[in-house]
Structure formats: C-alpha cells, structure tokens
Amino acid sequence: MKAKQPSRAVRLAQVCTLVAASVSLASTASAQDSSDPIVIPIHNWNSQIVMSNVVGQLFEKMGNSVEYVSTDSQAVYESVRLGDVTLEMEVWEGAFGAAFREALDKGGIVDAGDHNAVTREDWWYPDYVAELCPGLPDWEALNACSAKFATPETGDSGRFLGGPVDWLKHDQERVDALGMDFTVVNAGSASALWAELAAAKKRGEPIVLFNWTPNFIEAVYPGSFIEFPTFEAGCDTDPALGPNPDATYDCANPPNGYLKKAAWDGMAEKWPAAYATLEKISFTNPQIAEMAKLVDVDELEPEDAATEWLENNEDVWSSWIN
Amino acid sequence: MSVISCRNLWKVFGESAHTDLSRALQSGEADYASLVEQGCLPAVCDVSLDIARAEMLVIMGLSGSGKSTLLRCLSRLLDASSGDVVVDGQNLGELDKKGLIDLRRNKMGMVFQNFALLPNRTVLENVSFPLQMRGQDRHTRRARALEVIELVGLAGREDYFPRELSGGQQQRVGIARSLAIEPDIWFLDEPFSALDPLIRRDMQDEFLRLQEMLGKTIVFITHDFDEALRLADRIAIMKDGAVEQIDTPDRIVLQPATEYVARFTEHVERARVVHAGTLAEPMAASVAQGDTVLETATIHSLARRLVNDTREHYVVVDEAGKAVGQLARSAALDVLLGSEGGAA
Amino acid sequence: MSASPALPAVGGQPAKASWILAPSSANTVGLGLILLAGALVLLKPWLPDALVRLPSLFVLPFADALNWLFEFVKDDLGFVHVTRAFAGAVEWLLDVTGNLLYGKNRWPRLEPIPWTVVAATAGCLGYWLGGWRLALLGTGTFIWVAVLGQWQWTMETLSVLIVAVPLAVLLGLCLGVLAWKSQRAERILNPILNIAQSLPHFAYMIPVVIFVGVGPKAGAIVTIIFAVPPMIRMTLLGLRKVAPEVVESGEMCGSTRWQLLRHVRIPTARTEILIGVNQVIMQSLAMVVLASFIGMPGLGQKLLQLLQSLKIGRSIELGITIVLLAVMLDRLSRAWAMRQPVHFDKGVPWLQRHKVLVAWVVLCVGFYLLAQVFPLAAEVGRRQALTLSKEFDAVVDVFLTFVDPVTLSIRAFLITSVLIPLRDAYLWLPFSAVVIFFAGLGWRLGGWRSALICFAFVGLISMSGWWDRAMITAYMVSFAVFLSALIGLPLGIWAASKESRARRALLACDTMQTFPSFIYLIPVIMLFGVNDVAAIAAVIVFGVVPMTRYTIEGLRGVPTSLLEAADMSGANRWQKLTRVSLPMAVPTIMVGLNQTVMFSLFMVIIAAFIGTQDLGQEMQRALSSTDVGKGLVLGLCVAFMGLLVDHLITQWGARHARTAGVSA
Incomplete structure (x- = not known):
C-alpha cells in the first residue's frame, strides 16, 4: 500500500489538473x-x-x-x-x-x-590505436599504417569495418577516390560493430570502424574520428571538389x-x-x-x-x- | 415377414468399379473372376437373403470374404454398387440423409470389433452418446444409459474411461451403447474377435442371455465357425463375396452345400451341434411308447440315452410336450460316433 | 517386386512412361546428367557465357511483378481495409490482455494481475497436468521472472502470445479441417505450407508491415502466420488417423456430419491436435525476438536493445527467461496432450475431486489480498530486483579469454585456406552445371518427376537474378551442415550410449533450440570477427542441435530384440554400433540432416546481423526499405534451396526404405 499511494496520489493530482486545465481551456x-x-x-x-x-x-x-x-x-x-x-x-x-x-x-x-x-558519422578509432599508428587522426597517417589493420579476409590491405549496407554509406567510393589501401567490410548490425570493437580492445589490436556521435560508445570506449579532407557541400556529386579532381566522395562526411x-x-x-x-x-x-x-x-x-x-x-x- | 431383405446385392471397389460393374451386369456375365480381371475388387457379389424378425443370422467367412462389407451395406455405412436392401419396408438406397439418420437413431444399433469407443468420454457418456445425438435431455439420457449399463453388468463403472477397462468390459460398453436407443435391428461386427478365448466364451454366454431377454433381429459377423454354430439361428457362409450356403447350423453340419463349407464342418463335433429335432422323421404309426426326447436337445446330450435305451425310435416332442416326429436311434448314433468311413 | 509392364497400364498411366520409370534406365539417365554436369565444370574455360551465368534476358523481374501484385491487391482491391480491420480486432484483444497482464491503459482498465497470482496459477496448472515437477517448473519460471525484474517485458510478450496462440490454433484447426474435407483445398494448401515452412522469418514480415503496420498487432499477426502451418498439418494428421470404426460407430449412432466432426472426429484426434497446439506455442516463442523488428513488445525488444549497447550479461538473463518460458510452456502443453482422463471413485467428495481448483482459488485470493498489503507481492520493481548480469558477464569474459587464442589461431587458416577458396569455387561453377547436376541427382533418386522438380527449383533461383548471392548462401550452409554433422553425429552416438545421458542431451538440445540466437552472435563475433567464420560458427551452434537430437532418437529407436540378437551373435560394441544400430538409425538420422539444413538456412539469414554477403544481407536491406517483392523473391530462393534438399532426402529415404525394407 505504501508504495502505491504516491502513484495514486499523482494520478489523482493529474486528473485534477486535467479537469482544471480542460475547464480553463474550454x-x-x-x-x-x-x-x-x-x-x-x-x-x-x-x-x-x-x-x-x-x-x-x-x-x-x-x-x-x-x-x-x-x-x-x-x-x-x-x-x-x-x-x-x-x-x-x-x-x-x-x-x-x-x-x-x-x-x-x-x-x-x-x-x-x-x-x-x-551529428557526425565517420571513420573512428579507439584511443589506444593512436599509439599503434602515429600521426592519427590524419587520414594519410592512417593510410600509411594500413597494413597494421589487415585481417585474414582482407589480405594485405587494411580493414575498415563499416556499418550495415542498408545505412547507405559511401566508404568504398571514398577509399577508391582517395587511393587508400583499405578494404571495406560491412558489419551486419551495430551490435556487430561494438562486439568487434570490444574484442579488438581486449586483444589490443588496431581497429578502425564506423561510428557516430552522439553515441553511448564514447562513454565506454573513448576515441576519435579520422580527419579526412574537409567536407565541402557538393563533394559527393561534383568530382572537381576535393583533392581528387576525378572522383566524388573524396572528402569527409559533413561534420555537423x-x-x-x-x-x-x-x-x-x-x-x-x-x-x-x-x-x-x-x-x-x-x-x-x-x-x-x-x-x-x-x-x-x-x-x-x-x-x-x-x-x-x-x-x-x-x-x-x- | 422379413425385417431385412436384400436382393442381388453387389459392392465393388476400384477406380472404375461403377462402370465396370454396370457393363458386366448388362451383359449378364458379372462374376467375381471377371471383375477381378478388370482391375476391380468385388467385395459382395450378388447376395440375396432375408432375415426374419427376432432371428439371429450369423455371417461367417474368412478375412477378405466380404462379410464386413455386406454388413456395412445392410446398415448403409457403405452404398451398395447395385441391388436393393429393404429394411422394414423401406428401401435403404432411396433414403435421404435425414431419413437414414432417423433410421439409425431409432432402429439400428451396431457393435464393432475394436469397440470403437470415444476415448475422451466416460462409460456413461459413451453409452448415452446415441441418445445425445438424438437430442434427448441430459436427465433422460442418464437414466436410460444407467439402465443399459446395469443390463450389461457394468453398474458402478459409469465414471470410468474406456482405457481404464479391460477388453471385455470395453466391449460391454460397446454393446450397451448399441442398445441404448432400443434398436429393433442389431448389427454385431466380430464383436468378440479381439478378446482372449476365455473372455470370449463368457461374452458369448452373456450375449445369449441378452438375446433371450431382448429378442432382437440380429446380424452377427464372425470368422470363428464354432462361435457361429454356438449362437446362430441361421448361418450364412461367405467366400469371395458370395454366400456359399445359408442354413441352420444343424443342416450346414449335416449337409454342407459345397466343398468349401464341408472343409469347415470337417472337424466339428457334430453331436454338439445337431439337435434331435433336426434328425426327426415324420411320425410312423408303430412308434414305441416310453420316454420322449426334447427337439432342442443336442445329440451329445442324449448320448447316455442312446447307449442305454435300445428302442429303434424315440418320440421327439417340442417344449409344450406335443409330438413333432420320431428320432431313429441308428441315425443319432451315426451322428454321435461318426458314420463308417466318416471323419472321427 | 519387379514392375510388370501390364500393371501400370491398368492404373490408367500412359504406357509410354513405364520405360522411364524402370529403375535401371533411371540410373543411366541420372548418371548421364551428372556426368554432363561434370563435363561442363571441366570445360568451363571454353564454355559460352550463356552457360556460365544465365543471360540477363532470362532473369525475370519477379520482384517487380510481386510488387505490382501486392500494390494491386492492397490498393486496387482494397484488401488493406480487410487486413487493417482484422488487425484492429486483434489489437483490441491485445489491449485487453495488455491491461490485465501489465496494466496497459486500456479497457477494462484494471490493475495488472499481481505476479504472485500468476506464479500460483502456473504452479496449480503444472500440478494438475503433471504433478510436482511441472508445478515447480511453472512457479519457478515466474519467480525467476519476477525476482530478476523482468515482469513487465515478460507480460508484454505473454500478452501477445495469449492472443496469437489461440488465434493460430483456431485458424490452423479450421484450415486443417478444410484440407481434410476437400481434396482440392489440400492440394492448394500443401505446396503453400511447404513453402511457408521453409521461408525465412524475415520474408513474412515485410508484407505484414504493409498490410497491418507496425506494433504489437503486427507482432501478433506475424506470429500467427508463422505458427499456423504445423497446426494445419497436425489437425490433418489427427483427423486422418481417426479409426474408421470409430467414425462408423458415430454414424451408427445417428450423428449428422457436424455432430460427427464435433463429437467424434475432433475429440478422437485430440492428442495430435494438442501436439499441434504445442508446436504453435513453440513456433510463437521462436518469433519473440524476430517479431520485435516490426514492433512486438516485450522480451525480444528489450533483448535487442541490450545487445545494441553490448550488455551481454543482461541479455543472457533475458535469454534464460525465454528458454524457461519455452520449456515450461512446452512441458505443460505436452503434458496436456498426453494427459489421459482418470475417473474418481464413487463417494469421493467434491472438495477432493476439485482440490487443485480449490487450491488455486484460495491461493489467488490469498495472494491478491497480500499484494494489496505488500506491494512486493504485486510487482518487484526494477530497483529491488536482483541481477546476475555481472556474473554472466564474468563467465562470458572467462570463456572468451580461454577460447580466444584457439579461435584466433584457426581463424586465419579457415579463412584463407578453406573458406575463401571454397566460396570462390562455388562462385566459379557454371550455373548450367549446377542445374544439370541436381536434375541428374533427382533422376537417380526419384525418376523423371524428381528431376523435373529439382530442375525447377534450381532453375528458378537462377532466373531470380540472385545466383551469386544464392551460391554464397549455399556455400556457407553446406560447409556449416558438413561441420554440424561432423560434430553432431559423434555427439549423438556418445549421448545415446546411456539413457540418463541421452535424456540430459535432449534437454540441452531443447535449451539450445529455444535460446535466442541473437545472444550468441555477439560472443561469436568477439571470437571470430566480422567474417564468414563467425557466420558459419553461429550457424553450426544452431545446426548441431537437430543432428544430435535425431541421432539420439534414431539410435534409441533401434528395437531391443535386434540388439539382443547381435549380442547373441557375439558382436562387440563397435560391431553392434556399425553393423546394427547405425544402419537401422540411418533414416532417422537423415531426417535430422534435413532439419539441420533447414535450421542452417534460417540461421544463415539471421547471421546477416554479423555481416555476410549472401541472400541474408539483401533480405535485411529489403526489410529496412519495406520492399515486399525483393524480400519475397529472396525468401523464395532460400525456400527453394531448402525444398530441394528436403525433396532429395525424402526421395532417398523412400528409395532406402524400398531397398532395405526399413521404414523412415
């Protein structure tokens, strides 16, 4: 009874205010x-x-x-x-x-x-990776140590763990446009991203993956976004924009x-x-x-x-x- | 007057059975062998018989002889392929659904080989099932069901479920159910075949007791010749869908109509089957006086008399004591001891 | 029994067919086709492109056609109004159960039933159906739920199941009776049921979203659709099994057709029908997690949220709850199905006859009053609840630490030396060779009809335009099935050697089968990473279950007389196993293999949540873009693979039974 009373009281109060409110509204x-x-x-x-x-x-x-x-x-x-x-x-x-x-x-x-x-969505790494790959968060530094991110399924090139394909990101286009030595592997769900991150952290393996802010993961695993060439509006449609004159998507995702x-x-x-x-x-x-x-x-x-x-x-x- | 009468009854199974049979009937050469050759399975072939009121007809045959099919045609669980079945003046084939249901609700009862009880209902509920179908109220149903349960000797077990009963008891439930609506016609499809030999005998006695009390018109199916001899007023012996012989037990034993029937009777102890009345000849003027013989007595029961009483002839009387004929001692002894050269 | 040439002709079969049916020629044609397929593989470098991949001309736009059809049915025929009206009715029911179970603010607006009353009810029901053990299971489950603070979600789940299960049972019963009554209805229903039972869960969901929308009602309806097929089949089976004599006895009692159905056939088919109910319950529980993708509230929804934030310990708690619910409902419903009526002796007083009922009423009233005084008896709040999540997390952590070095070392080998070459090989195969191979295999096992069926299944997959994706699915499933058999068979043989061990193994199988697969996707990813090894490992965890189960069942089913005969012939244990038990158990084990394939196909679609490049990934896309046509085409590709294997194994079984005289 004791625990119930407040909630009933609240409900009663609500009804009263409601009645009052409706009267005044009327x-x-x-x-x-x-x-x-x-x-x-x-x-x-x-x-x-x-x-x-x-x-x-x-x-x-x-x-x-x-x-x-x-x-x-x-x-x-x-x-x-x-x-x-x-x-x-x-x-x-x-x-x-x-x-x-x-x-x-x-x-x-x-x-x-x-x-x-x-909101920001882009390539991201947990803090400990910075020690393994000096020069981060610059994208060129990341590319320089791509071999460290290699996994059996990607062979010699580094692995970027992307989000599910239905999130419609253009990571592969960006890798091609910037000539990066990375292969995009799509996780099937956000859970898969976090599971991989947790396992990599446990083993101290380097990892670079898709992440966004605001997101709970920042609180559990501190980390940073990779800094790609600055976003310019139209970079995804106009090849002329961005460092590569012949390709689209040669820049970061919009940071805001x-x-x-x-x-x-x-x-x-x-x-x-x-x-x-x-x-x-x-x-x-x-x-x-x-x-x-x-x-x-x-x-x-x-x-x-x-x-x-x-x-x-x-x-x-x-x-x-x- | 016959209660059930069937004329030229045919039941043929198979994909093209109907057309094959009607073609064969038209050309007048319908028989078992020719139908089999056409790929049909004839189960009942040209059967005609009449069953009198309060008569017990036992249909005897080995498995596959068509006896169960014949029974199902008589109750119209199966529609006959050709021929008529008339029950109490109504042609079964012409009855519509409602008429048939009415007939079954009021005139027919049937007992099945494997009891065919409803497993989810108690004894009482099983027995009152046909009454429920008839739409009677709960109270009447219960009263009548208890009456029949009492009759078959299961009083006190009304609340049992079928699986809690022995086979014999289950069949008593089956019998009670079939009697619940007080049918005039009682069909029994190998009712005791699934029971142990000892119980079977008890059930036969019980059955005879019931029949004496109720006097129903009965069609009883069995594959057990001894059972047939024990129970029947008349026996119809079937083979390949046709009736080989239909007659009283005595006469079947004494005068088998065909080779096939004779093979059944070979090992039967005739003296236990044949009655004095059967052997009786018309009374001659010169019959010796002395003790008479009851016409319903079996020769076996007269064995001691036949040995001790050396008269040529005995007078045979019916239950009322009226003389109906004379029995020749030599003929009776032939039956008792087996005639010269006959089977022992 | 050699086929005499006269016999088929009598049966109305065209005489021409008889030579094709003859077993010897079937073998040569079948073998010829298989050899042709082999030749096509060997000659691949010189093959024209049209034989390597189906030319795009023949890839038909099934998805567009289906989308058009759905649009037409939905809008032009106005079918959507019918489905929405039905969904409205379902929603009303859900509101009522929702109010009673967890106090949803809807009519009749009562306080939710206290947890103690629910637990007592489950206990009494368990006692009535199966004695103390089931009583303990029933009560224990709800105590666990309440004490761990999962009451709200569990009741949300149950509020949907309580509506979905009876509706599915009713629908299944009606359709089953219909199929039993009308040959034509059965002929229409049968292929639909076959496909429905091999269609991946996700394929159902998209049409439901379109016709019904999202939310609890959609969850209930997708659950009903998923759970109905076994009910239909069991009803049909039960009605067919009713002894003709019993039906005749009903007829002779003067029953009308309706009375016959209502009083004779259905009560006599009670056991099968109740097994159907049991199947419906189990299927519904299997949908608890998946249906939350389209709005089913409760445990599944919570589970996915927790996994999304990587809270494994707490999701294991929920997983255990789902298993407990499944095991409890399974045992209760099976006890109900197997329950035999028992009479009371005369003179047993009313109180004694109805003691469970009385005890239940007393307990309910008691706990109800108690709940008014002590709120803890009404609901255990989340803050007061216990949690074992830390412990579970620790266990998972220890397990991962222990297993990780092993998996890490085989992972690289598996990927580079086994899986990638295998996948490339599957993709390399010319489609024509695959089609012809299966047609040949079909011919060998079941004659020209089978060949045609196999040809149609594989051919349709190639015409769907998803050939490459389908081959990746096939590669993952076949490898997973291979490993499942490699693990499950010895495991089953080992477990079957002792009765107590067998029983424990079967319980473990039950648990594995009902434990929500999403939970072990996470540890699997942690061990293997986002790649095919993880997907295959997840599939194996699921696929081993039927393999083990049926091996145990098969071995246990070997008649004792045969084993005694083997003993008397002086066979040792090994000889007994290899010469007597295993050959006798083969048909059952093959059923297990069939099930393993089915389970693997379902699981490989779910493994898309790890990250795969097969049909499952596309299915996920189709779901998130509510593309019905695409979803169904993908689903049908998966279904056809399953049906193909099912058909081949069934044919094999029939052949085996003919030659060995062993019934499957």
Missing part, C-alpha cells in the same frame, strides 16, 4: 488534443529510446495518452507517413536523411524542426549533420497542443549524451532514465509545454 475555446494515444516509435539505440520516453512523459504531463512501439529505424518513415506512428524524435541526416526525404516526397510526413545538436524531428502530417490537427510542444522541443548534444549515459553507464531502464532526466532538467522543458 473557456479560452482552444482546440483540444484527441484522447487517442500518440504513438512514439523507439529503435534500438538508447539515446533515442530515452529521448522518446522523455517526450512521451512530457506529453503525458500535458494529459495526452502515449504508446511506444519498437520499429526498424529505416522502415519507420513509411509508418509515420501512414499515421501508424505519430512522430520520430531522431532523424539523422547521414543515416536516415534519404529515407526521410523519400517519405517527404511521397507525402504524409512533415519536418517538425531541428534539435540544437549536430542535422538532427531532426519528424511527424505525421495529421498530428497538428489531431493533437494540436502536443504538436506545438514537439515543434519547440530541442535537445543539445550534451543533453542527449546525458540521456544515453543514464542507461548505458548508470544502468537505469529507459523509462526510469527519462523520469530522472525530467526531474533534473525542469528548467529545460518547462518552457516547451506552455
């Missing part, structure tokens, strides 16, 4: 949010799960009902478009830009604004890709208040990292992590829900 004749649940998709990385829970709990504070559903992070845009899920909290430019743009073209999905965060929110185009009408809040929501890189840390390092469950984050950061979100 007087101002504002449109009301539908009582149908807002469906929030969660994927298989923790920052996204916690962030989705944070937003979900915010919506619940506003009196909406919320439901979470786990989906594939690429296929989710089709579901948003059809209204099966209501929004998407993390649209990474690099990873999901293509799927998002395709869904935009088909219609049914809207851009709900950017987070105040930048967007991180967007997306929503079903019916959301603004069905849950106007929630949609207004969604548009205001913006997380920064440190905030996202903190959310991931609560789960990955402090071992909290995502729901609890979200609650904790909300408790600690009331000043951040209080302006969003009014």
